[in-house]
Amino acid sequence: MTTADLDPSVLAGADMFDVLDAEGRREVLKAGMVRKLPLGKLIFAQGDAGETCHTLLEGRVKIVQTRPDGGQSVIRFIGPGEMYGTVAALMDKPFPADAVAVVDSLEIYWPIKVMRHLMTRFPQVAIRSAASAGNRLFELQSRVGELSGERVEQRIARALARLVRQAGRRTEAGIEIDFPITRQELAEMAGSTLHTVSRTLSAWEDREIIASTRRHVVVRKLHVLLDMADQGAS
Known part of the structure; x- marks a missing residue:
């Protein structure tokens, strides 16, 4: 698949490019490269040179950081339209985490030199990139505060609530998180242990x-989950 196979409208909902008109999106699309990402594909690895900027078109990607003690933390799940890897590339820094496809996915990516040219050509893209990076920084700061000041049940509820906002879809059973997530991954997001998450769920x-299996979660009473996320009630 090449960018010629795609309509520029695929970038209409992308956080970096939704401010562009159709002609601008067409130019951005033409400058990039498209590739399919099968389940489990390592897109880039922690420590690799940050030389590419990525936007997800379809599927889900998780960002996973390996700590000095060898443990891992799930930093974020990336959904369609979201950028990833861009900040490291723009700062000429190594990628700070792995990016792994959690379902069959599709992305477009640009070498950093090409992205810098596009940002000069379309300053709105640079502004949206900075805004997206800032939003994620605030989210990360919020999560750090949660780890130091909230009960574990509240942290788990907040992690699930974030996933519902990012990837929830309504079904007859409730709001289903639309990609597989393990209890271990949820534990990493909430700064907890697998045992505690399993017991809480x-x-x-x-x-x-909720209703859950080993890899899927459906929220059946969203209002109760949100109350726990806000107040820590159990």
Whole structure:
């Protein structure tokens, strides 16, 4: 697949490019490269030179950082239209984490020299890139505050609430997170342990707040989950 196979409208909802008109999106699209990302594909690795900027078109990608002790933390799940890898590339820094496809996905990416040219050509793209990076910084700061000042049940509820906002789809059973997520990944997002997350989710299942399997979560009582996320009620 090449960019010639895609309509410029695929970038209409992208956080860096939704301010461009159709002709601008066509130029940006033409400058990039498209590739399919099969489930489990390592897109870039922590420590690799940041030489490419990425936008997801379809699917889901997780950003995973390996700590000095060898443990891992899920930093974020990337959805369609979101950029990733761009900040490191623009700063001439190595990628700070792995990017891995969690379902079959499709992305477009640009070498950093090309992206810098596009940002000069379309200053709106640079502004949107900075805004997106800033939003993620505020989100990360919020998560750090949660880890130091909130009960573990509240952190788990907040992690699930974020996933619902990012990837929730309505079904007859409730709001389903539309990609597979393991309890270990949820534990990493919430700064908890697999045992604690499993115990907490089981208790919430008994109360019919959620329904879950090893890799899928459906929120059945969103208002209760949001109350727990805001207030820490259990």
